[in-house]
Amino acid sequence: MKFYLINGSNRRKFNTAKLIDAVAEGITDELDNQNKTAKVEIIDLYTLEYKGCKSCLHCKKIEGKYYGTCPIKDDLNELLPKFWGADALILGSPIYFRNVTGQMRCFLERLLFPKYVYGGESLSKPKHTAMIYDMNVSEEISNEKYNHIYDNIEDFLEYTFKIKPYSLKVYDTYQFKDYSLYQHNFDEEAKRKQMEEQFPKDLEEAYNIGVQLVKDVIDAKN
Template sequence: MKVYAINGSPRKNKNTATLLKKALDGVKQSVKDEEIETEIINLYDLKYTGCKSCFACKRIGGSSYGKCAIKDDINEVLERLSLSDGLIFGSPVYFGNISGQLRSFLERLLFPYIVYDNNYSSIAPKRMKTAFIYTMNVKEEVMKESGYLSTFNNMEFYLEKLFTKPVVMYSNDTYQFDDYSKYKVECFSEEEKAKTRQNQFPLDCQKAFELGKNLIK
């Protein structure tokens, strides 16, 4: 069995990556060690673009039918992921949405599996378990009142249609800088952020661990 965490943050050791690693620790604990392999994929290490609308994945009788035909750093990754047992996506929120890098990645992963028939049916080879972890500056109330959730819902809808309904978690009010005194920041209180970091983030880590632990059942 294999479960992947896909890190949509450019930072490999900050909020998103930390929660993804906790989730993979949870996955490891849920299944006997020798039966499960986990891997984190840092998207910002890879060179690729979003979908280029070549439609090779939809061409009748074409050699790339149902597959992405673009040859770059991710075409081999996409194949591996499609046969996995679980996919945990993680993204920092950028301008109220997932990061551009993750969005481009999802275009490439998902579009080849959508059939242009009347039901937009799926030809994904496997319905693996999925999860989504979002990290962001805004507090939970703002996230709920400002339309963030309906934006997130967009990609979650396609994940559910093609694979399975993602288990979702949010980490709010994240600590963004190593040293707030070095940056111009007036809209957030470092003191409040530090408190959230100390009191809430460990709970978020635990939640991510539980998410991973319950993913493969």
């Protein structure tokens, strides 16, 4: 069994990374619980050199050498086949300008387009996935303005990997290490309260997604 967790944030000690770590913990605890071993690996997109899809269309060339894969030789070249062969993929990203980060978008293009079939079923086998988003805004604003972002990404994940992704949205995150040192218009106290009271619950939800993914993968194998 192979579980890959993809961190679409540059900050290894902040919100997205903590959520990804919580999913990883849920995965490893449930594997232990079930006396199973598996590969569980976290990939930080910001440590990799790559670009988004270049529309070379080799992945669509019938009987071409690269049909269904990606010919671009960069840091994703060796990783993409691992991700396509995984049992579960967990993707986490902060919201930047009402979308996932540029790194995550470029990654999604490279992950999804090679398996995309115009007017047909994707070339991928079924795979369990989860999408985690974290952001500054409140749940209300997210519901009002961001739902189409989640739907777009999750529709393409579901089309490609044939199973509905788990989805976790984490609101009102604590953004600065020390709010007094930076320009902002946030209520630091409210943010701190959210971090102390709500974020642990978000981490628990992330952990539970990890547990559930292991159960799903094991069920699918039986």
